[in-house]
Amino acid sequence: MEQRGAITSSGTTSSSPASTRLGRVVIRFAGDSGDGIQLVGDRFTELSAVFGNDLATLPNYPAEIRAPAGTVAGVSSFQIHISDRDIVTPGDAPNVLVAMNPAALRANLHDMPPGSTLIVNVDNFTERDLDKAGYAANPLEDGSLAAYTVYEVPMTSMTISATKELGVKRRDAERSKNFFALGLVCWMYTRPSRPVVQWIERKYASRPDVRDANLAAFRAGRNFGETAELFDHPYEVQPASLAPGTYTNVNGNTALAWGLIAGAQLSGLPLVYASYPITPASDILHELSKRKNFGVRTMQAEDEIAAAAIAVGAAFSGALAVTGTSGPGLDLKAEALGLAVSLELPMVIVDVQRAGPSTGMPTKTEQADLLLAMYGRHGEAPLPVLAPRSPSHCFDVAIEAARIAVTYRTPVIVLSDGYLANGAEPWLLPNVADLPPIEPRFTTEPNHDDGFWPYLRDPRTLAPPWAVPGTPGLQHRVGGIEKEDGSGNISYQPENHDRMVRLRRAKIDGVEPVLPALELDEDDGAELLVIGWGSTWGAITAGVRRVRAKGERVSQAHLTLLDPLPSELGEVLARYPKVLCPEINLGQLAHELRARFLVDVRSHTQVAGVPLRPSELEQRMLEELAR
Amino acid sequence: MTTTNGHRGAASDDSPVTPVTLGRKDFTSDQEVRWCPGCGDYGILAALQLMLPELGIPPHEMVFVSGIGCAARLPYYMDTYGVHSIHGRAPALATGVAMTRPDLHVWVIGGDGDMLSIGGNHLLHALRRNVNLKILMFNNQIYGLTKGQYSPTSEVGKVTKSTPFGSIDQPFNPVSVALGAEATFVARTHDMDRQHMQDTFRRAHEHRGAAFVEVYQNCNVFNDGAYDGILKKDVRADMLIPLEHGKPIRFGADGEYGVVTNEFGEPRVCEVAEVGEDRLLVHDEQREDPTLAFALSRLSTGPDMPTPVGVFRSVERPVYEALVDAQVDESVERHGPGDLDALIRSGATWTVE
Numbered sequence: 001m002e003q004r005g006a007i008t009s010s011g012t013t014s015s016s017p018a019s020t021r022l023g024r025v026v027i028r029f030a031g032d033s034g035d036g037i038q039l040v041g042d043r044f045t046e047l048s049a050v051f052g053n054d055l056a057t058l059p060n061y062p063a064e065i066r067a068p069a070g071t072v073a074g075v076s077s078f079q080i081h082i083s084d085r086d087i088v089t090p091g092d093a094p095n096v097l098v099a100m101n102p103a104a105l106r107a108n109l110h111d112m113p114p115g116s117t118l119i120v121n122v123d124n125f126t127e128r129d130l131d132k133a134g135y136a137a138n139p140l141e142d143g144s145l146a147a148y149t150v151y152e153v154p155m156t157s158m159t160i161s162a163t164k165e166l167g168v169k170r171r172d173a174e175r176s177k178n179f180f181a182l183g184l185v186c187w188m189y190t191r192p193s194r195p196v197v198q199w200i201e202r203k204y205a206s207r208p209d210v211r212d213a214n215l216a217a218f219r220a221g222r223n224f225g226e227t228a229e230l231f232d233h234p235y236e237v238q239p240a241s242l243a244p245g246t247y248t249n250v251n252g253n254t255a256l257a258w259g260l261i262a263g264a265q266l267s268g269l270p271l272v273y274a275s276y277p278i279t280p281a282s283d284i285l286h287e288l289s290k291r292k293n294f295g296v297r298t299m300q301a302e303d304e305i306a307a308a309a310i311a312v313g314a315a316f317s318g319a320l321a322v323t324g325t326s327g328p329g330l331d332l333k334a335e336a337l338g339l340a341v342s343l344e345l346p347m348v349i350v351d352v353q354r355a356g357p358s359t360g361m362p363t364k365t366e367q368a369d370l371l372l373a374m375y376g377r378h379g380e381a382p383l384p385v386l387a388p389r390s391p392s393h394c395f396d397v398a399i400e401a402a403r404i405a406v407t408y409r410t411p412v413i414v415l416s417d418g419y420l421a422n423g424a425e426p427w428l429l430p431n432v433a434d435l436p437p438i439e440p441r442f443t444t445e446p447n448h449d450d451g452f453w454p455y456l457r458d459p460r461t462l463a464p465p466w467a468v469p470g471t472p473g474l475q476h477r478v479g480g481i482e483k484e485d486g487s488g489n490i491s492y493q494p495e496n497h498d499r500m501v502r503l504r505r506a507k508i509d510g511v512e513p514v515l516p517a518l519e520l521d522e523d524d525g526a527e528l529l530v531i532g533w534g535s536t537w538g539a540i541t542a543g544v545r546r547v548r549a550k551g552e553r554v555s556q557a558h559l560t561l562l563d564p565l566p567s568e569l570g571e572v573l574a575r576y577p578k579v580l581c582p583e584i585n586l587g588q589l590a591h592e593l594r595a596r597f598l599v600d601v602r603s604h605t606q607v608a609g610v611p612l613r614p615s616e617l618e619q620r621m622l623e624e625l626a627r
Numbered sequence: 628m629t630t631t632n633g634h635r636g637a638a639s640d641d642s643p644v645t646p647v648t649l650g651r652k653d654f655t656s657d658q659e660v661r662w663c664p665g666c667g668d669y670g671i672l673a674a675l676q677l678m679l680p681e682l683g684i685p686p687h688e689m690v691f692v693s694g695i696g697c698a699a700r701l702p703y704y705m706d707t708y709g710v711h712s713i714h715g716r717a718p719a720l721a722t723g724v725a726m727t728r729p730d731l732h733v734w735v736i737g738g739d740g741d742m743l744s745i746g747g748n749h750l751l752h753a754l755r756r757n758v759n760l761k762i763l764m765f766n767n768q769i770y771g772l773t774k775g776q777y778s779p780t781s782e783v784g785k786v787t788k789s790t791p792f793g794s795i796d797q798p799f800n801p802v803s804v805a806l807g808a809e810a811t812f813v814a815r816t817h818d819m820d821r822q823h824m825q826d827t828f829r830r831a832h833e834h835r836g837a838a839f840v841e842v843y844q845n846c847n848v849f850n851d852g853a854y855d856g857i858l859k860k861d862v863r864a865d866m867l868i869p870l871e872h873g874k875p876i877r878f879g880a881d882g883e884y885g886v887v888t889n890e891f892g893e894p895r896v897c898e899v900a901e902v903g904e905d906r907l908l909v910h911d912e913q914r915e916d917p918t919l920a921f922a923l924s925r926l927s928t929g930p931d932m933p934t935p936v937g938v939f940r941s942v943e944r945p946v947y948e949a950l951v952d953a954q955v956d957e958s959v960e961r962h963g964p965g966d967l968d969a970l971i972r973s974g975a976t977w978t979v980e
Contacts, residue, residue: 319727
């Protein structure tokens with residue numbers, strides 16, 4: 001155990017002898033994928049949420065369930081940004097890295113700025129561990145970490161000794177070392193113990209030996225922080241002054257699943273969710289399959305195509321039909337989506353985007369399915385496309401997707417992504433009684449002298465009627481073959497096809513969402529507009545705040561509705577001589593904006609499988625302003 | 628016929644419609660039937676439209692789902708609810724219908740290419756799950772709508788536009804495939820015998836669960852006479868082996884042929900006079916184990932050998948959508964009806980004043 005220096009307290013706002021107050025801190029836990037890193041991250045997140053900090057998280061784990069232990073490929077990490085103010089991203093770069101082994105250090109060191117703090121489990125720095133991580137020399141000894149404040153803590157051996165008197169076997173005891181790390185970090189940042197203790201007691205109630213070992217390890221970590229002379233004092237991050245109300249901590253997949261349930265409740269329709277397991281969308285299926293008491297029917301289909309086809313059948317039969325997937329699955333569902341467009345049935349398709357092409361990097365985030373969602377079907381097959389901007393926003397967007405689908409009788413694609421799916425943030429809970437209802441307006445009576453015409457449209461929404469099987473007298477056939485406008489009879493007539501193609505597009509163009517389609521934050525006199533969509537909202541917002549803090553003027557626009565683009569967007573873009581569009585793809589929205597509005601939109605792109613960084617965006621905005 | 632059931636019924640009638648007297652017209656839409664003149668599909672359509680009214684179920688409680696192909700046009704001609712969907716996916720789409728509305732009667736119509744080639748996977752899974760679907764597969768051993776390519780049931784050596792030197796693919800035996808998937812109801816009929824089709828379709832309807840019916844169907848344009856070797860009037864008695872539950876398996880104009888099992892338990896055709904009536908295999912469609920039914924399906928490997936028709940298997944197993952509903956009901960009973968407000972507050976919460 002060796003102390004190399006004191007923790008640098010960047011962002012210190014005040015200090016007391018007992019503790020130093022920080023405005024915000026970014027902590028990253030990293031270890032082997034079998035080390036329980038995500039669990040520790042989740043606990044620290046909940047602890048900080050309940051404590052009242054604003055926060056944002058970035059879990060990062062390998063696609064392999066158990067990559068070879070101790071290797072860089074097997075490293076799992078969890079980053080959390082906690083603050084006493086409103087924050088919008090998981091942070092640029094960590095202030096603190098907790099590395100449980102050399103591989104975790106090696107995999108994460110490049111993200112650590114000079115002067116930041118490294119807390120390493122020195123017990124795992126044996127020659128064998130170093131070798132597996134690909135270190136020729138021990139970085140703790142060769143001077144390569146001179147720029148950092150390094151704390152070497154024997155976490156494994158202290159966990160073993162703390163649990164010894166419980167009679168826990170050595171190997172079992174080792175498994176509790178993540179709780180030792182959690183205890184240590186909790187002391188460092190003056191987090192309350194109680195919620196963790198209660199959680200351990202509840203979670204492991206049926207396995208008292210595991211419970212007691214974890215409790216002992218957690219306490220040992222805390223006590224180590226307090227009594228060791230390693231750290232001179234702890235830090236505090238005060239609760240943030242968030243808007244009044246009741247909060248919970250939520251990730252994007254859970255919020256999305258709950259939003260779908262809300263959509264079903266608001267419309268009075270049964271929810272049918274058909275899906276095929278795929279990272280990072282499977283957790284939506286997992287969450288919904290637990291909620292059968294809401295009348296939710298989940299189905300794990302034989303493949304992605306079947307999942308989409310099942311949803312079409314459910315939609316035809318009067319359900320709120322949803323299928324969820326990630327990019328590879330969206331490719332496969334394309335034909336069924338074209339059918340839903342042609343049949344004009346309400347349906348929601350969730351694409352939790354991940355890095356592509358092909359298998360790509362299943363656990364890493366990307367925004368490169370935008371043009372696929374908008375155009376990825378043969379023929380003219382338009383449908384509305386929505387994108388949530390933050391984990392909790394997934395709830396609102398899922399409801400909006402259900403509302404648009406049901407109101408306009410159309411499939412709707414929701415573009416979430418890996419970052420939103422697993423990232424968490426505090427969510428100001430809505431009053432569900434205030435959510436506006438969704439009206440399915442089923443047709444139960446003939447609508448024409450000839451009986452029932454399945455494509456006789458509502459003049460305002462252009463939506464066709466929805467007459468579900470079982471309704472007497474309204475028997476009708478729908479199909480993928482072109483239909484005669486109104487009657488729905490098969491038609492190969494040239495003028496009719498041209499009219500139907502335009503009608504289907506016009507219906508989508510007329511979609512009026514309840515949620516704001518475009519969020520505008522304009523700065524008087526700004527020459528630069530930064531426009532984004534989906535999950536980059538946090539990074540762009542943080543970048544804009546920094547640029548404004550430097551006294552510069554910049555405006556921000558963020559799109560939730562990507563198709564149809566909001567009607568006012570053209571005017572907004574025209575107001576600015578400079579438009580910058582940051583995306584995690586090679587410029588898909590920028591391409592669309594340039595084509596639609598003849599505006600010289602500049603792209604800022606990075607396709608690395610990770611969220612954009614506020615610091616890079618700040619830099620780019622400053623460059624654009626200077627241009 | 629009552630106006631409530633007619634496609635053009637102007638006014639909806641809230642009064643109960645049972646008992647319903649229905650006729651063929653109640654199941655006939657106003658669309659012109661557009662198969663080639665002489666197509667076997669006409670006979671199948673007629674058999675359906677004659678059988679369905681006898682069930683006493685109003686047409687609005689029926690849904691016909693199809694994929695793509697000549698057979699898949701059938702829903703357009705039925706005055707029921709219908710979806711003409713995409714190639715191969717009808718069993719999946721119909722599963723979505725059945726899950727949402729278990730009270731409806733859902734029929735799936737398709738051809739051999741639709742259900743065994745592009746949609747083979749969905750057929751297998753609908754059968755193994757035992758979704759309450761009545762699946763009619765019209766087998767004409769050819770791709771008709773795309774104008775004459777070989778299909779997954781075409782015989783080896785078949786010369787078509789896409790196999791000018793003869794097909795080298797081993798064909799599927801659809802009944803074997805369905806039994807291999809442990810379908811709970813498997814039958815075979817053919818387009819030359821309307822009464823047999825009606826009886827078979829009725830049996831499929833009466834079965835609770837997935838019912839698979841292979842219908843031998845003649846494509847008189849691209850594969851004319853494919854089944855002449857077994858279906859021509861003068862050979863039929865000697866070439867079709869009628870399967871009847873509880874009865875010894877016998878065929879031939881005078882019942883001179885029969886089926887026995889050999890020392891390995893495999894069914895073999897024999898002359899009754901040689902083996903004696905007592906040794907004939909008695910057909911038991913309710914055998915839990917599908918092995919013997921499968922073996923019967925292997926008696927014939929092509930339309931030049933005596934071929935069993937009728938119900939190969941009919942066993943009881945829980946229906947998929949009933950199990951889905953049971954889990955929903957159980958969950959409501961255990962946790963109470965879902966409360967959205969409680970759900971979103973189910974994790975740790977905190978209040979900012």
